[in-house]
Amino acid sequence: MRIASGGATDIGRMRANNEDCFRIVAPMSLFVLSDGMGGEAHGEIASALAVETVVKHCVEAQNNPAAPVFGGTQPGWSDKTKRLSSAVYLANRKIFESSEEHPEQKGMGATLTAAWIDGPRLSIAHVGDSRAYLLRSGGLQQLTSDHSLVAEQVRQGILTAAQAENSDMQSVLLRALGSQQQVEVDADEHMLFPHDIVLLCSDGLTRMVTEPEIAGTLQVETNPEQAATRLIALANDAGGTDNITVLVIRLDTESKGWFSWLRRGRKHANRNGSAGGN
């Protein structure tokens, strides 16, 4: 499948610094996003360290598939899913160790959500409340479960989804990178279909913009980077109370169908012609 991706990050309207961080490693189809927390500039250190560790671990594993795998994995997972889960586990340890070494960094932490695409298979690993979504056939499917107090209360039937959205406890996380020596990483894999769109985002987007608005923007704006920029603008219009980071990944067919040569030929002819406004 052909992959087009783009991302953007923004400080928002209320915060003094941007503690979000993201990285796109296009040749590997690897996408990583992190939202840091902690006083002073320590949230930024945590999220940057998380992203760097995950990317480095995955790149190294490309060259050396026998590199050790950290944390718990499930036997049914693909190598990439295991590797991604391992990378997130390692990122937790790096942040924890850094804050042990530097007392001023105590309490720093980060969320992390990563996606790795291998052919039609999407691997997802995450800790925290930054989400991964899949837009397919016009509907937004949530691929991650937030590790937050309110989400846990909804899962236990204590709160409804609407009550959770209005709760003043939304920022309370049950799991994050860096708070303990070990962490349980959620990982999963999904099959992708042509025209699927994968979205990774920090809570600065999902608390400000409704899912139908997100779905609509992703359908209308076909350039991934512009789609990310527009979603950020929507979040800022709605108040922008937190940093906002958005990563958009679009999948398309390689056009190997029976008539694709015909279609391609026609499209090509069309591009050379005068048609097509905008």
Added chain:
Amino acid sequence: MAKLSLMFENKLVKEVPVGGRPVGIGRSPDNDLPVDNLAVSNYHARVYFEGGRLVVEDLASLNGTFVNDLRVERATLHDGDSIHIGKHHIKVDATGDAPVPWDTGRKASAPRIDETMVLDTKARREMVQQAAAMGERTQFASGRFKVATLIVLGGSAAQKEYLLTNKLTTIGKSSMATVRMKGWFKPAMAAQINQRDDGYYLGPGDKVPSVNGTPIPGPVRLNDGDVIEVAGMRLSFIYRD
């Protein structure tokens, strides 16, 4: 508000307004403006507002989309333009204001604890328990998250039952689908079920499924005992003890 009028041999077939969301045009009946002609692709083109301008975009259709007889991939529309798709044409009425981006009324609320914080294991257990007790008192507690089962009532699938343990369950003929349909002319990805914090949501794929006889154009939350029908298959959605 702008509107599109589908014409065939100078007779009006259908008229649709262009609001905040894109108007889908194609042969498939789930389009906002279905065009029943073999020369038209299933999802042929769409029309929507972008930055206050009305735009038509061809969705890689086989036979193309033409605006005032010029083939386009994407073009700005003006009042009085004519879009040709197959043997039909669509008159564009672009008078009226561009709509505001659509809104379903559900607005995410602003967080009240400003800084994110993590609870350690002990504090977290206490807090969840405290909240659980509070929840029981106010009668919101309905137990832990339950895993649902899909039972095949009619139509041909690889298994008779499916336990919905995944975040995403796909129903279709594709070899990658969870619930694999058998038989000719079945859609690759007919419908999908998303497991969320508050339950399971059924959404359309290549087809619009129905729940208890009612077609659902967008995701809906499934309830115990619901009957799902899609592409000739009948499934029962149940929570088992």
